[in-house]
Amino acid sequence: MASVAPQATQEERTEASRRRIIEAALKVLAEEGYRNMTVARIQEVAGLSRGLVGYHFGSKQGLLEALIDSIRQDYADEVVKELDAGDPAGLDAILEMIDSYLTRLGGRPNRNTVLLVLMVESISELPELRTAVQSLNAVLRRRFGGWLTRGVEDGTVRPDVDPAVEAGLLQGLIRGITLQWLVDPDGFDLVAARRGALAMVRRSLAP
Template sequence: MVTTRRTQQERRDRAEAALLNAAAELVVQHGVRSLTLARVGERAGYSRGIVTHHFGSKQALIERLARATQTGFVPGLEDLPPGLDRLLRLINGYLGALGDIGLMHRAFLLLWAEAATASELAPIFRERDEAFRRDLRSDVAAGIADGDVRPDAEPDGVAVAIVGQLRGVGMQLLLDPHTVDTARLSHTVTDQWRRALRAS
């Protein structure tokens, strides 16, 4: 019987994934203020020293968690060129994904909400939201250039409105999941933006 030894990088990646998962669990169960390197290590089955080795500080851990929780929320967009079709697929995919919201995305929404009052989170989530808005602005601008989006559409305003709507739906889902039918809502909201943006 042949056994394959994991490389050092594989062990490192596995430990980091376990630590991030433990951090997400703590955020979901107790909020970001409960997050300490020692508690994350204990939850993941590692020592605090391992957490410090991987992330260095609580702030660095939160930054890494914020990025990890947003990764791959709407798959399949990377291959699409910027424009109205990509924008509508993003909206539809985002709301559809909320219907099966997992631990990491739940943690992201909770961290995002806490960023309004937690000074250590605010810069991280300002940057994440700006990246999201920048992506949306690019889609609107490309749609205008292609002639698919109304020429009077304002990319900055559209981007702010879409991020607010999507994040707001996510927060409502966390607060009262039974009131949000994400499958139905994804079609309604996507159609709303299609009608609002499409060139005549």
């Protein structure tokens, strides 16, 4: 007799529904823009019943905040945990992070498109999202700052480097490259930019 697969628990079904809504919001926001990102459109793309966005997230703002956190957590799970587990030297961790970020950009542009859209919208159209965006940026700066401090201590980064200042510059570097490529993927050489960025950072930070 064939075995019967166990049914998903209520918690598993709830999480699956939340994930479908988040992925639908990401798709609509990246491909159709914020103005077309209505609750009705998200539910249509997700293929779920009406009312579930409000049930799971409370409001459209709640959904957008959950989307930002989901992108941050996915990247932390995929990249940062692997880096931390390997315990690389400070400069090596920074270079691996930049390399991974820009390499993954070419294969998964939607996530970066969404982040940049929400960053821009939070300046004027969606000020209620500014706290979530600020938190997202602060997390990345702290990561870079921690690796810079480690690098100063282990001798792979110049001792006169200010980790707080340099962390902001590194964040600006990868965000700027990302923006240029998303706006003009045919005219901007992402591979060359990645190689150039790695070489520039190494020259700038190494003793």
